[in-house]
Amino acid sequence: MTNNAPCRKDLLCLINRVSFAVDDVKLFLDTHPCDANALAYFHEYSKLRNQALKEYAKYYGPLTIDTTMTSCTDRWNWINEPWPWQEGGC
Structure with missing residues (x-):
């Protein structure tokens, strides 16, 4: 991780917000x-x-x-990272 890394919590909150918007509009598009x-x-x-x-x-x-x-890219290492809910979420 570099000093230029975005705040993990802020990035998770952004992902949650845009994911909700995508899911919500998908439901609308099912009927429209x-x-x-x-x-x-x-x-x-x-x-x-x-x-x-x-x-x-x-x-x-x-x-x-x-x-x-x-x-x-070189090995399956994502299991070693903290899970999103271990960081407190949004």
């Missing part, structure tokens, strides 16, 4: 699949979520299987 504004919102927040997950994985280890390649 042609809503262009909702679809644009989904794409925007999905992109923000993916960026935040990649940044978290870069500094603290992956939270999802999708981001394991970012931080586990």
Whole structure:
């Protein structure tokens, strides 16, 4: 970890907020699949979520299987990191 690492707790809070937004709009899109504004919102927040997950994985280890390649290049080491709920969460 470098001195330029973002605050772990702040990054987890951001991930929680954008993940909630993505999940919420996914439910809306289930019943309104042609809503262009909702679809644009989904794409925007999905992109923000993916960026935040990649940044978290870069500094603290992956939270999802999708981001394991970012931080586990030589061995399966993410099990050694503190789990998100061990840090107090948001």
